[in-house]
Structures are given as C-alpha cells and as structure tokens.
Amino acid sequence: GIQVEQSPPDLILQEGANSTLRCNFSDSVNNLQWFHQNPWGQLINLFYIPSGTKQNGRLSATTVATERYSLLYISSSQTTDSGVYFCAVGRRYGGSQGNLIFGKGTKLSVKP
Amino acid sequence: DGGITQSPKYLFRKEGQNVTLSCEQNLNHDAMYWYRQDPGQGLRLIYYSQIVNDFQKGDIAEGYSVSREKKESFPLTVTSAQKNPTAFYLCASSIREGGTEAFFGQGTRLTVV
Numbered sequence: 001g002i003q004v005e006q007s008p009p010d011l012i013l014q015e016g017a018n019s020t021l022r023c024n025f026s027d028s029v030n031n032l033q034w035f036h037q038n039p040w041g042q043l044i045n046l047f048y049i050p051s052g053t054k055q056n057g058r059l060s061a062t063t064v065a066t067e068r069y070s071l072l073y074i075s076s077s078q079t080t081d082s083g084v085y086f087c088a089v090g091r092r093y094g095g096s097q098g099n100l101i102f103g104k105g106t107k108l109s110v111k112p
Numbered sequence: 113d114g115g116i117t118q119s120p121k122y123l124f125r126k127e128g129q130n131v132t133l134s135c136e137q138n139l140n141h142d143a144m145y146w147y148r149q150d151p152g153q154g155l156r157l158i159y160y161s162q163i164v165n166d167f168q169k170g171d172i173a174e175g176y177s178v179s180r181e182k183k184e185s186f187p188l189t190v191t192s193a194q195k196n197p198t199a200f201y202l203c204a205s206s207i208r209e210g211g212t213e214a215f216f217g218q219g220t221r222l223t224v225v
Contacts, residue, residue, distance in 0.1 A: 004154075033213065041149075041200055041219045048213040086154060088214075099145065099170065100204075100214055102154035 002027045006087050006103035013077050013110050021072040021106045023087030031090035031100065032063050034072050038083050046072070046085075077110045084108070114139050118203050118217035124225050125190070125197065133188045133220045135203035144186035145204040145214065148172060155202060161186055162208070190222065198224045 147155040157170030175194025
C-alpha cells in the first residue's frame with residue numbers, strides 16, 4: 001500500500017518563528033489533507049489539497065503531486081499552534097476510491 | 113450546526129465485554145469511516161461505508177463490527193475478540209468515498225479496565 005512519511009517528527013519553535021512541515025508519499029494520490037490535532041484529540045481540517053497551493057491566514061500549503069510531496073508552512077507561530085500535524089493521502093485501488101492513509105505526524109511545540 | 117457527533121467521549125470497558133461507540137452526522141454525507149489511534153501514532157482505518165447498508169473492512173477490522181442502517185449513523189462495536197481495544201477512536205464522513213474532503217468527530221477514548 002501507499003506509504004506516507006512526515007518530517008520532522010518533532011519540532012520546537014519560539015513564538016513568532018516560521019516553520020515548514022513536509023509530507024512525502026509513495027504513489028499518486030487523489031486526495032491529500034492536512035490536519036491539526038489539538039490537545040483534546042480533535043482533528044481540525046487545515047487544507048484539502050491534492051495539488052496546487054492554498055493559503056489560510058498564517059498557514060499555507062503546497063502539493064506537488066508529480067513529485068509526491070506536500071509542504072505545510074506556518075508563519076509567525078503562536079502557542080495555540082502547538083499540537084500534532086497530520087498529513088493524510090488517498091488513492092484508488094481495488095474497490096476503494098481512496099480512503100485516507102495517515103502519516104505518523106509532526107509534533108509541534110511553540111514556546112512563549 | 114452541521115457536524116459529526118461521537119458519543120460517549122470516554123468509555124470504560126471490562127475485559128470480555130462488547131461495547132458500542134456511536135457516530136452520527138447531519139452533513140448528508142454518503143461515506144463514513146472509523147479510525148483507531150494509538151499513542152504517538154497516526155490513524156488506522158477500521159471500517160468504512162460508501163452507502164447505506166454497505167460497509168467494507170479497512171486495515172485493522174479484526175475484533176470490530178459495524179452497521180449502516182441509516183445514512184446518518186455508523187456505530188462501531190468493539191467486541192471481546194479485539195485483543196487490545198484501549199485506544200482513541202475517531203469517526204469521519206465525506207460526501208462520497210475517496211477523493212473528497214473528510215471531516216472528523218471529536219473522538220471516543222476507550223479504556224479496558
């Protein structure tokens with residue numbers, strides 16, 4: 001099956017710093033999402049981005065499908081950005097249209 | 113408000129008991145999913161359903177069962193056959209299966225005592 005690798009696994013930042021999180025995947029995909037898991041466990045949708053670039057406030061994401069990677073940029077980080085960031089991808093195979101397969105996440109800690 | 117509601121938030125189960133986790137959505141989505149998350153890990157797919165009265169096994173279906181009698185509801189039963197059921201369980205839905213944005217509920221934390 002498709003492999004999803006996220007890097008770095010852990011990241012510690014000072015408030016106000018910028019960061020880039022990476023997601024590599026091993027095959028073509030028809031779905032790619034970035035999530036933020038808050039301390040209570042809820043998965044917050046950040047971007048649905050199987051290709052191209054999107055921006056939402058201080059966050060932006062780029063997926064280069066032909067090279068099988070996606071990047072999540074966080075600018076001017078805040079303590080509330082802390083948590084785990086997951087990349088999840090989907091592709092068609094067999095009878096499935098592409099259920100999401102998750103990476104292991106990047107744990108971000110933003111210090112005041 | 114549209115969304116996905118999971119209940120209960122916390123659940124304790126004695127060894128040998130079956131328990132059922134509830135998932136309800138009012139987004140009019142056709143597809144629903146159950147995922148399991150272990151500490152420090154990503155999510156793994158247990159079961160998914162593309163449409164009412166149909167469901168398929170995911171990667172770790174052993175010891176679990178589901179039903180999809182209504183579009184809005186996709187309950188998950190953790191049976192006594194599940195060897196290590198203590199985990200965080202997340203339900204999701206999307207307009208259709210695959211290739212569309214999925215949204216998640218707040219999760220149920222199951223602990224075996």
